[in-house]
Amino acid sequence: xxxxxxxxxxxxxxxxxxxxxxxxxxxxxxxxxxxxxxxxxxxxxxxxxxxxxxxxxxxxxxxxxxxxxxxxxxxxxxxxxxxxxxxxxxxxxxxxxxxxxxxxxxxxxxxxxxxxxxxxxxxxxxxxxxxxxxxxxxxxxxxxxxxxxxxxxxxxxxxxxxxxxxxxxxxxxxxxxxxxxxxxxxxxxxxxxxxxxxxxxxxxxxxxxxxxxxxxxxxxxxxxxxxxxxxxxxxxxxxxxxxxxxxxxxxxxxxxxxxxxxxxxxxxxxxxxxxxxxxxxxxxxxxxxxxxxxxxxxxxxxxxxxxxxxxxxxxxxxxxxxxxxxxxxxxxxxxxxxxxxxxxxxxxxxxxxxxxxxxxxxxxxxxxxxxxxxxxxxxxxxxxxxxxxxxxxxxxxxxxxxxxxxxxxxxxxxxxxxxxxxxxxxxxxxxxxxxxxxxxxxxxxxxxxxxxxxxxxxxxxxxxxxxxxxxxxxxxxxxxxxxxxxxxxxxxxxxxxxxxxxxxxxxxxx
Amino acid sequence: xxxxxxxxxxxxxxxxxxxxxxxxxxxxxxxxxxxxxxxxxxxxxxxxxxxxxxxxxxxxxxxxxxxxxxxxxxxxxxxxxxxxxxxxxxxxxxxxxxxxxxxxxxxxxxxxxxxxxxxxxxxxxxxxxxxxxxxxxxxxxxxxxxxxxxxxxxxxxxxxxxxxxxxxxxxxxxxxxxxxxxxxxxxxxxxxxxxxxxxxxxxxxxxxxxxxxxxxxxxxxxxxxxxxxxxxxxxxxxxxxxxxxxxxx
Numbered sequence: 001x002x003x004x005x006x007x008x009x010x011x012x013x014x015x016x017x018x019x020x021x022x023x024x025x026x027x028x029x030x031x032x033x034x035x036x037x038x039x040x041x042x043x044x045x046x047x048x049x050x051x052x053x054x055x056x057x058x059x060x061x062x063x064x065x066x067x068x069x070x071x072x073x074x075x076x077x078x079x080x081x082x083x084x085x086x087x088x089x090x091x092x093x094x095x096x097x098x099x100x101x102x103x104x105x106x107x108x109x110x111x112x113x114x115x116x117x118x119x120x121x122x123x124x125x126x127x128x129x130x131x132x133x134x135x136x137x138x139x140x141x142x143x144x145x146x147x148x149x150x151x152x153x154x155x156x157x158x159x160x161x162x163x164x165x166x167x168x169x170x171x172x173x174x175x176x177x178x179x180x181x182x183x184x185x186x187x188x189x190x191x192x193x194x195x196x197x198x199x200x201x202x203x204x205x206x207x208x209x210x211x212x213x214x215x216x217x218x219x220x221x222x223x224x225x226x227x228x229x230x231x232x233x234x235x236x237x238x239x240x241x242x243x244x245x246x247x248x249x250x251x252x253x254x255x256x257x258x259x260x261x262x263x264x265x266x267x268x269x270x271x272x273x274x275x276x277x278x279x280x281x282x283x284x285x286x287x288x289x290x291x292x293x294x295x296x297x298x299x300x301x302x303x304x305x306x307x308x309x310x311x312x313x314x315x316x317x318x319x320x321x322x323x324x325x326x327x328x329x330x331x332x333x334x335x336x337x338x339x340x341x342x343x344x345x346x347x348x349x350x351x352x353x354x355x356x357x358x359x360x361x362x363x364x365x366x367x368x369x370x371x372x373x374x375x376x377x378x379x380x381x382x383x384x385x386x387x388x389x390x391x392x393x394x395x396x397x398x399x400x401x402x403x404x405x406x407x408x409x410x411x412x413x414x415x416x417x418x419x420x421x422x423x424x425x426x427x428x429x430x431x432x433x434x435x436x437x438x439x440x441x442x443x444x445x446x447x448x449x450x451x452x453x454x455x456x457x458x459x460x461x462x463x464x465x466x467x468x469x470x471x472x473x474x475x476x477x478x479x480x481x482x483x484x485x486x487x488x489x490x491x492x493x494x495x496x497x498x499x500x501x502x503x504x505x506x507x508x509x510x
Numbered sequence: 511x512x513x514x515x516x517x518x519x520x521x522x523x524x525x526x527x528x529x530x531x532x533x534x535x536x537x538x539x540x541x542x543x544x545x546x547x548x549x550x551x552x553x554x555x556x557x558x559x560x561x562x563x564x565x566x567x568x569x570x571x572x573x574x575x576x577x578x579x580x581x582x583x584x585x586x587x588x589x590x591x592x593x594x595x596x597x598x599x600x601x602x603x604x605x606x607x608x609x610x611x612x613x614x615x616x617x618x619x620x621x622x623x624x625x626x627x628x629x630x631x632x633x634x635x636x637x638x639x640x641x642x643x644x645x646x647x648x649x650x651x652x653x654x655x656x657x658x659x660x661x662x663x664x665x666x667x668x669x670x671x672x673x674x675x676x677x678x679x680x681x682x683x684x685x686x687x688x689x690x691x692x693x694x695x696x697x698x699x700x701x702x703x704x705x706x707x708x709x710x711x712x713x714x715x716x717x718x719x720x721x722x723x724x725x726x727x728x729x730x731x732x733x734x735x736x737x738x739x740x741x742x743x744x745x746x747x748x749x750x751x752x753x754x755x756x757x758x759x
Contacts, residue, residue: 292640297620297623298609298612298619298620298622298623298626299619300613300618300619301613303616305613306609306610307613307614309613310610313601313602313606314601314602317601317642377597377598377599377600378598378599380561380563380591380593380597381591381611382614383561383562383563384561384562384563384586384589384590384591385611385614385615386584386587386614386615386616387583387614388583450600
């Protein structure tokens with residue numbers, strides 16, 4: 001039976017149809033054969049993740065898991081870490097409900113109810129947040145079910161509840177921002193909040209673990225006797241989600257009621273203002289952004305210099321870059337803190353810092369290199385200019401690597417104050433990691449608009465995967481080299497092989 | 511005799527089908543040349559090859575005697591390209607954009623700044639010189655792109671549908687700027703679907719169909735060719751239809 005046009009069900013069917021087609025196109029790139037390959041790859045990844053989960057869970061279960069305080073603290077703490085990432089994801093998705101135009105102009109100009117559309121789109125955000133978190137947590141939950149019984153299946157219910165709660169909070173924050181700062185700044189601030197929420201809690205826990213226990217592991221804090229002793233007693237409602245995940249149906253019911261109740265409540269309270277806010281968000285592009293009139297005269301410089309200057313200006317003013325890279329930069333805070341605390345000591349703890357810095361260098365370089373090399377809004381202008389393609393590419397690469405050097409230099413200097421040797425190792429591996437990521441972006445370069453930045457991973461999964469693997473391998477090389485083991489040659493060789501494979505798989509150029 | 515502004519010989523380009531077919535075309539220095547043709551005729555492909563945005567499969571392109579294949583940088587120094595999609599950065603102001611373009615063409619900073627401010631005044635963009643381009647209308651963006659094309663004082667300006675989406679006022683400003691440049695001795699080659707514009711502005715008109723030049727000349731010469739005293743629109747439709755019929759036969 002087909003739903004009545006413009007009804008809640010009809011909008012839901014329309015959204016599901018679009019989401020399904022987009023997902024299929026994203027995964028297969030329009031080629032059926034790719035779909036089969038993808039299923040095989042996903043199967044292998046799922047198996048590996050389940051095996052890793054098995055090794056962790058089996059050891060944990062041997063200690064005897066029950067609803068005592070130590071396990072409730074660990075589960076609640078771990079759950080909060082996971083939820084902060086879910087909330088970050090939901091916040092970002094909700095802003096898209098207001099700002100992504102696509103068919104919004106068509107629907108808002110039609111006599112259909114914008115309240116229904118909002119309800120469906122917010123529900124879709126909640127659903128996608130739930131599905132993603134279920135997918136990520138499933139190896140752990142499935143292994144718990146396998147080893148400790150089906151009572152752990154209720155953990156999926158907890159994920160559904162906290163997914164709904166994340167979407168509800170996302171909507172509430174967005175609406176509040178619309179009211180306080182207006183549509184022009186809401187998106188940017190929401191993106192920054194999402195990045196801080198996503199990384200902030202994890203970093204906070206990590207910082208506390210570093211300060212009090214000298215360990216970079218986030219779980220050290222949840223396992224400490226002081227934290228367990230200071231935690232509320234067993235009757236506290238704080239433990240409801242953890243109890244629900246452990247198979248307590250009463251707790252599960254309460255958690256579901258809170259999560260879903262918050263979602264439906266927020267939708268009911270805010271849906272009437274959706275059309276108004278979405279329309280105000282549409283007007284944002286027409287708001288003129290005047291910069292302070294420049295008294296500075298034009299300056300002469302080489303072609304490379306003007307290209308680098310242009311890249312730096314655009315990167316500095318990019319509205320998406322801040323939110324997209326903020327999380328990566330925030331993750332550098334714990335190692336920086338560790339360096340600060342251990343200043344003057346030649347401690348083995350520095351070895352933990354090396355891979356974090358090397359990995360961050362690679363990931364940052366990958367994002368910036370895509371923006372500089374592929375995200376060229378005036379592609380025709382640069383190609384028709386009397387400047388060789390080699391000069392253009394060199395200038396862009398220099399622009400990216402300079403930024404990475406500026407971000408990492410203070411941390412490497414701090415590291416050098418304690419250990420020059422480890423600082424040199426970190427600098428070399430960070431350079432190799434950033435260089436590899438930039439080279440991969442160069443091999444896989446496309447002609448794209450900067451606004452496509454968020455979808456760059458989708459555009460070339462090979463580039464994304466090889467970039468990630470190369471960064472991981474250089475990070476491993478750095479850590480092993482710092483530890484003084486010759487195995488570093490092995491990981492470095494794998495990193496070079498990853499680069500070689502990426503070159504083989506990269507599109508051929510005339 | 512000076513070299514022609516543009517000389518194309520035996521130009522071929524294939525994608526999934528042959529888009530440009532053994533094309534020969536000559537545009538004299540200092541003339542306003544309009545390139546017309548139905549959708550998919552190959553006009554944009556031809557102009558993108560001249561601007562260095564596409565590589566020809568065969569044939570030669572020479573701009574003021576410079577072979578674009580053997581010395582592309584020398585050719586690019588004297589060409590400006592303006593497409594229907596303005597090539598402008600959202601996060602730069604018009605002044606910053608023009609400084610960047612001038613830097614790419616290595617124009618002396620003082621000259622570039624004077625030219626930039628004159629162009630922005632000329633195109634009515636001076637009040638917006640310090641606003642980010644991302645908030646501009648299509649017409650304003652097109653004018654910024656045109657200013658970028660003129661800031662390095664090119665000898666040949668190639669425009670692909672430059673008036674698409676412009677309001678009457680903006681279109682008039684763009685047309686005035688182009689006619690002024692032709693008066694100063696600059697060569698302008700433009701594709702357009704607005705035949706009145708070609709009729710009023712162009713000294714010579716070339717009609718492309720199926721990747722070939724099927725007719726060329728002044729408006730009077732084209733009228734003589736079809737044997738009727740009529741509008742360019744009628745001439746164009748007649749020429750294209752006759753060509754399609756002869757191709758089908």
